[in-house]
Amino acid sequence: MIDIKIIRNSPEMVKDSIVKRGGRYLKTFEELIEKDEKWRQSLKEVEELRNKRNEVAKKISSYKVKKTEPPKEFLDEAANIKATIARKEENLKVFENEVSQLLLSIPNIIDSTVPTGNSEEDNKVVYEDISNKREFSFKPLSHYEIGEKLSILDFDCAAKLSGSRFALLKGKGAKLERALIQFMLDLHTQNGYTEIFPPFLVTRKTMTGTGQLPKFEEDLYKVVSDPELFLIPTAEVPLTNMYMDSVIDEELLPLKFTAYTACFRQEAGSYGKDTKGLIRNHQFNKVELVWITTPDYSMTALEKMREDAELVLKLLKLPYRVIELCSFDLGFASSKTYDLEVWLPSEKRFREISSCSNCKDFQARRMNTKFKNSMGKLEYVHTLNGSGLAVGRTFAAILENYQNSDGSVTVPEVLRKYTGFDKI
């Protein structure tokens, strides 16, 4: 969440940021301002009463300590105040809850360098590497056509087991998926990331820490037998929350984590979109990157993290480009985001394969994660996350970009020591 003091001191700046996102949150914002006013008024009243109560209690205490009876008028006054407080506190609690819910529903302030835009058309291409883009002498097939022909992907079987938007990998396909995970993790751990294998189920509080809750509950899978537990939609959630409610030594920063996890998303609201193949499934694999840094370093960290994710594509020799998301397309928790997009020959277009975001102190404030700065003061850390990469989409990109006219697929060189075969 953003600092409510910033909202109070510069409401126009925050409003401007919300408008640039497309104005979806304007109503919430205005309601927040209104409720905050009421809450502070109510708080003032209650605090004054509590102050009175404390003073009377202190007076009574001075008699009790001396083992003498306090005057009856003190006791009566105290009882009186108590009743009033109880009434007013109930009121206060209502405002307090409303304000905190509203505050949790306001998106992050966008960074000043983010291009303003009204649709994803306004996203900016900042880099392109198509040196590995092939000219096909035949009509390139889609990854699911290739996969099904080679019997390494079976969507019918997956649908039988689980319904739509699931994949079943078989034989060399299953092994290629595993090889990709291993390759990515090895690469990142060599680059200074600490590998984590986190829980795939996390609590409501954890989901709130990174911003998936309370706004986006309909995107998550929940556990029916335990309403506090949710399946992670990304490893960003457990990784970033590792330092929830704690103070980190500044010397430990930046912390860099990588993890492979399965990810689970309901994909509500994407009916009819990417219904075939590996692009948009309810369950998919991803290798994630997370940084926890000091505020002055987080923008540099974003560039570094993006490069670490790009390296995977470079080594796999896949054509890709880097997009800087415009204000409209920016995620809820992010203040600045780069997307990496890989070339899919069958679609003749680039598709998102990684998203690298600087969330600044937005998540840290929700998680209560701080560090002690050089002045000895506690300060919120900055958090960043990025995919390094989405495994299923990488799988798809390999099938498409490395397909041969005879229907076979060549395994990228860097993967061969993991797969043990060079052709599918």
Place this chain on the structure above:
RNA sequence: GGAAGGGUGGCUGAGCGGUUGAAAGCGCCGGUCUUGAAAACCGGUAGGCGGUUUAUCCGCCUCGUGGGUUCGAAUCCCACCCCUUCCGCCA
């Protein structure tokens, strides 16, 4: 799932109804001593929120979480969560 014990400041750990927001130690910051460092000694050192200021004061809240008892709760009661140990079950 059952039983017992426990969750206190950045950390360790005392307190178990009335100036206790909290002893002591560690750590950290400043100072003395020293050519410098260490040691020793002296002093300082929780966070959040509201108001007032813009840097000063006042107030409120916080001893796992949420309720309750009381004029007053870290301290008593209830529920829940987590940790440790033992038993049971189990990949």
